[in-house]
Amino acid sequence: MNMQKRNQMDKTSIHQKYFRPSCLKALNLRFGWEFYSLFSEKPHDQIKLPSELTRTPEDTLLNYFSVLREAENMGGRSCGTVGQARTPFPIAYNFLSKEYQNKLSYDEYFNSFAGVGHTSLIKLCRVPDIKHGIRFFYEIETIEGSLDKRAEYFGYYYGFIQLVNEKDGYQISDLSKIEEDFLCAPYHGWSHDAEAVVEVKYGGWCKLIQKRYPTITNGYVKNIYFQGNDGADYCMIFFTLTNGTDVEIAQFRKVGNKEWKQVNMKPEEECLTEKTDDNF
Template identity: 70%
Template sequence: MFRLSQKDIEAYHQKYFRPSCLRALNLRFSNWDFFAPFYDKTHDQIKVPPQLTLTPEDTVLNYFSILREAENIYGRGCGTIGQAKLPFPIAYNFLSQEYQNKLSYEGYVQTFSGIGHTSLIKLCRVPDRRRGIRFFYEIETIVGAESKNAEYFGYSYGFITLVKEQEGFRISEMSRIEEDFLCAPYHGWNHVGEAVVEVEYGHWCHLIEHIYPTIRNEYIKSIYFHGKDGADYCIIFAELTNGTDIEIAQFRKAGNAEWKQVYMKPEEECVMD
């Protein structure tokens, strides 16, 4: 069973209690010149310049760059914050037509309630043979406290799915989950990738023969193990700012065959499909 020494526990707690110091990735539009042409337009009058959505990566980076100084924060006496609400109608047009049909513009703006600034700090394209173009992302936001005249940093993560439309790549689905900084360091094995693999794929599924050393590449963690079925497996995690490892993909390799993406469900009697 996964165990931590006292020294590891102390380091483990500090990892959760320290916020991110990663540089922002969404810095493409840093002056008024970009926003000026959209100043007096509503969301249904805006056409996104096609050069902003030529590739999936461009679409995501430009989307978050537009939203960087978008503000839907509670009342402050210091005057205008960033670009105020001007970025919202532009960013809304980065959503696919189908997504817009599900989420009204008013509902979209409401999802940013309390947020005064957004920094994209992690972005990684996730292999997904089922859902197509998909990214993992993490953002750092400055959030206004409704009950008092103060702000604090908040962290969220999620996945973005994109589709190709006639005028470029658009966001067709997007999830956002707020990160916890208190429960994670005090409870549970399921915040640590190595423990997740050992418990879920080992103790639950009885699949692991032996686990290989973890391979890290910045915030991406790849955990390999050799299965009792003779195949090799790779479970990929992304580490959040709060220290939690989030599983983002699974691969299996039988013998000399190529790595193939799989979808195992340890929580559902270890079904693979």
């Protein structure tokens, strides 16, 4: 086999990871139809969640996504009722803190699920928070559709969730939701790959890497360590999404025998004074 053909095969193999959706099991499987019947036809402002649902941060999030598992806001389907229809939305809204609800009305919350007919939580992990708050990473797989399209399709999203401990338990105080793209990654290089991101941003831009060590991978978590030219050691944590993209989660720095300390480096702002084509 000639070298050109082998390189093409290697490139094709690498790109395949971006085209193959997740096979992970759903994590949000806590409730059956009996649970929803307790709140049937109640508006959001007449619902009181049992305290055991929000006892710990993990309970809050697993229960929140379990409530939303069969929530449907697709504008009506010809096959009839889908899942638990609209019943889960007012229940789920009560997992939000009062302050968050003041920023996000129920109607806005409900409309944010437009087109969604089913939600599976496939990744959930508490992550370091530089402000010492309660912060989680999550990824969901949705089945979506609309009256404009007869076929349903899968959608993937990820984001971060902040929680606060209130008198009624742990409540969601902020939630981001970012769509995953399945075409940019296989066709546009380094910015989707953890090792390349570290080499380009912290090596090429910041001139910080003296020696990079082999990546330590555990499931969808990647830890990348390197020795810095400033005498410190660094650890960059990435999570791999369903679309194959690696997302930077946290950065840690250690000097000598001292403990790891979380930092917030911004190579685009701190290391680049002028971007050229040579940087990408």
